[in-house]
Amino acid sequence: MATLRVEHLNKTFPAIERGSDATTAIDDLSFEIGGHVFVSVVGPSGCGKSTLLNIVSGIETATHGSVSVSEDGSPARLGYVFQEPRLLPWRTVMQNMLYVLEGEDVPDRARDYLRMVGLDDAGGKFPAQLSGGMQQRVGIARAFAVEPDLLLMDEPFSHLDAITARSLREQLQGIWTEAKKTVLFVTHDIAEAVQLSNRVLILAPGGRLFADLPIELPYPRKASDTEVAMAQAELLRRFEEMQEETDAARATDVAS
């Protein structure tokens, strides 16, 4: 488990062409998460969700503000499930796992986590021989296998079919409850956010934090539970509120 502290974060991508505007992907974002929590970030496409994870993971640098991840004062280990599988096509599934692992009994660990996502037999295959969903599951196994303090997940189920996604969501709850990880989970699926997380951050277009809502329901949760459905409705209402607000802001922008 780790503590993630985001303070007054801003990320602006400079304009590539002359005459076009710079893009503000994240605007003055502050929040803190820590301990055994599952935090979802929801927001419409292009509101800076992937950018946030990239900054947290160190792939990208912040324009202003700061991000710190710590595990009892020492640097935390990160796992990252990307929006796409991002496997090395020239390495087998097993070699892909071993690429990111260090330490003792590494092959055993790799095998354990491949079994967890139901791919025990796929170790010798190349990514091109797997379906898109299977590749994504390898990406998930890889992130868990490093046994991270902070696990970043960027819409990990959005490319999967509904049946696989549902079973992986249930598995994810089980693993998270057991393995006690801090998870930062990005999605644009409100139902998914409600089912999995105990806290939801809603981002508005332009990367502003619109709402920070707790979801206090016991695990494991099913998508069909009444309480889950009610929490979903509540979240959806806040989401619509946010959209109305941004639409209104845009209208006044156009008018002026």
Added chain:
Amino acid sequence: MSSVPVARASRGGRPPSLVTRRRVRGIAGLVIGVGGFLLVWTLLSALIFGPFTLPPPSRIGSVMWEIVRSGQFIHHFVPTILRLAYGFGLALLIGFPVGYLMGTSRWWRAFFHDMTIVAGSIPGITYAVLALVVFGIKILGPILSVGLVSMPYVAINVAEGLDSVDHRLVQMSDAYGRRRASIVRNVLIPSVAPFAFAGVRLSFALAWKVEQLTEVFGSSSGVGFQIRHEFEDFSIPGMLAWVLLFVIFMILVERFVLAKLERYLFRWRLEDRP
């Protein structure tokens, strides 16, 4: 490494009929191609040029057999192949670092860009003559001409390969805290390899022609030297026999060494298009 059994296992998983059918089709194509070529040759020899200007395939065949049997073949092939190999080694030795610089730094790209274009578009014969004039008849001439001709292809393709590296895989490696050396080995080199290999195959086809040319102009051994020697003796069958032997040898190298190596190295890519 566990990769060899992996490749076998997956090949075994494919329906065998498809593989067999492809192989049969390949062999049929080869037979028809070679057969047609020999037929046209025979007809041209008999009907248009006459057997003295253009000897029929059978005559060339027996001369070729004589060359192989007498040991002449080995005697002249070994130096030719060695020069080719050294020249090629030289091209790789220079081409890889130059390509790396071009692929990683805008400044070096600008610096080498025009040079490689110019070097690549100069006709092979110029290199042959130049190498001979500067380095003389000794062994260095052919080696250098091969090296000069191949180097730009290797460099450009390596640079191109570095351009094509999937940035997202490098990001993934960074996110998982991989070291630079590990990223080079696991991401950069495998990304560049198909391009470098294409460059090598392309320049190989060019290199051996230039090497022959250099040997024709000035050398005291090698296949090219033999071709000139036969020419000076007005022996058309001898000349054609040497040319043909060399062509067959090169086709075999292309088909069975380079193509096989490529199939093996890039099996991860071939898997998804049987």
